[in-house]
Amino acid sequence: MSLMSDVGQKAFNLRVPIAVHLDVTYRCNERCVHCYLDHDDHGEMTTAEIKDVLDQMAEAGVFFLTLSGGEVFMRRDFFEILEYARRLMFNVKIKTNAVMIHEAEARRIRELGVDTIQISVYSHHPDVHDAITKLPHSFERTINSIRFLRDQGLRVTIANVLMTVNSSDHLGVQKLAAELGVHYSLDPTITPMMDGDTSVLSLRVPGEELKDVFHNPSLVGNQEEFCAPPKPPSNEDLEEYSCSAGHSFCYISPYGDVFPCVQFPLPTGNIRQQKFLDIWNFSPQLKEVRSIQAKDLTVCSSCSHVSSCTRCPGLAYTEGSMRGPSTADCEKSFYRTGVPTANMLRQGLSKPRSPSGNNAPLIQIRPVAVPA
Amino acid sequence: MPEDCIYIARSSAIAARALAGEMMVMNSADSTFFTLNEVATAIFQAADGHTPLREIVRDRVCGQFDVDPEQAQADAEQFVTELSSHGILLVSHQPLAPETP
Secondary structure, three states: OOHHHHHHHHHHHHOOOOEEEEEOOOOOOOOOOOOOOOOOOOOOOOHHHHHHHHHHHHHHOOOEEEEEOOOHHHOOOHHHHHHHHHHOOOEEEEEEOOOOOOHHHHHHHHHOOOOEEEEEOOOOOHHHHHHHHOOOOHHHHHHHHHHHHHHOOOOEEEEEEOOHHHOOOHHHHHHHHHHHOOEEEEEOOOOOOOOOOOHHHHHOOOHHHHHHHHOOHHHHOOHHHHOOOOOOOOHHHHOOEOOOEOOOEEEEOOOOEEEOEOOEOOOOEEOOOOOHHHHHHHOHHHHHHHHOEHHHOOOHHHOOOOOOOOOOHHHHHHOOOOOOOOHHHHHHHHHHHOOOOHHHHHOOOOOOOOOOOOOOOOOOOOOOOOOO | OOHHHOEEEEOOOEEEEEEOOEEEEEEOOOOEEEEEOHHHHHHHHOOEEEEEHHHHHHHHHHOOOOOOHHHHHHHHHHHHHHHHHOOOEEEEOOOOOOOOO
């Protein structure tokens, strides 16, 4: 076990929120076709409120801080927030489309000691990228910004969300990242919109194409190991928890709502009404999330994939139950290994029903009512 | 380096947080990651740039932990040299202004 994973396990066991994803705004200068956010400002936290949250998070033991949005640079006070976060000695990662980053901004980001900047690039074809972001010339601006950041010696990762409209471009984006001298990551996850709209799920790549991705060594490393059939789960495997959501990680929205994860729309409290640590320690919803072990999962506990599946409890929650299966992850497990999941078998399916996953009604993110 | 004249300050490039009594430290420049034990954490936290290392060892180490003062001083000097080589601590013969991002 590496020192980093050792520390992560320690935080998990002690229930210390070692990592937080904080969206400072939902406003954005792009209108990406797959985005799950409502970009109107419904009363995002002020500079003072965010600084107070940062103080509370530092006190609570948060070390890894992801600042994201929306587009973080839509906030005129973003550098003030970033500077404050760094004075509190957080390890900061920024997620951005980078179109507002020029040489001066890149220099300031380096001076502030930001760890990583993750930037969305959808295609190596400018027209495809711009059609996804719906912002003309966004490809050119984003790539220029990546060069500014790279020239400052900053660690940049291109995040390539894979969907139907760009599914054949990931190798081109990977090559572009190599030419730019930055890291590359691929993510085939498309998340339902916050208002419950599932139409964006039609952008999920068809399973057969996922299979190609999962069998590409340049993307997954050791393909043989990655795609190996699942081993029978042990008793220890059934004692395991799904992921760090709610255990050592959480998400805070620009309105102060706290959730187990950015992909887990279960309201657990609001920073404007309660202290962060009170929510973290005493929220009944977080306690419930933390109580769920693999053996408690309604379908997945009997699945051969249970110990190796990337099952997301948040996506399962949006399908109706945080203890249930996440269809999108069932699909991934199947196309990775060729072995049907318990969720598929109970429906009499030898392969996933549709490329877009579930069409179940989704639960909308909404502020939680907290007694005064 | 005359030991009485050693001043130490935390670099502005680092991230740090205590976890269960140990300090996690990461240098954003190269992502080197360390955890410091209780004694090392005490020295790290006292690295304000203007308190001499000898004074830190006397007050924050020997005053808090059951250690031999000479051994503690030698270990502390080795520790600050190592962290300095990773860009975590700044070391000088003169008082240092604390770095802020």
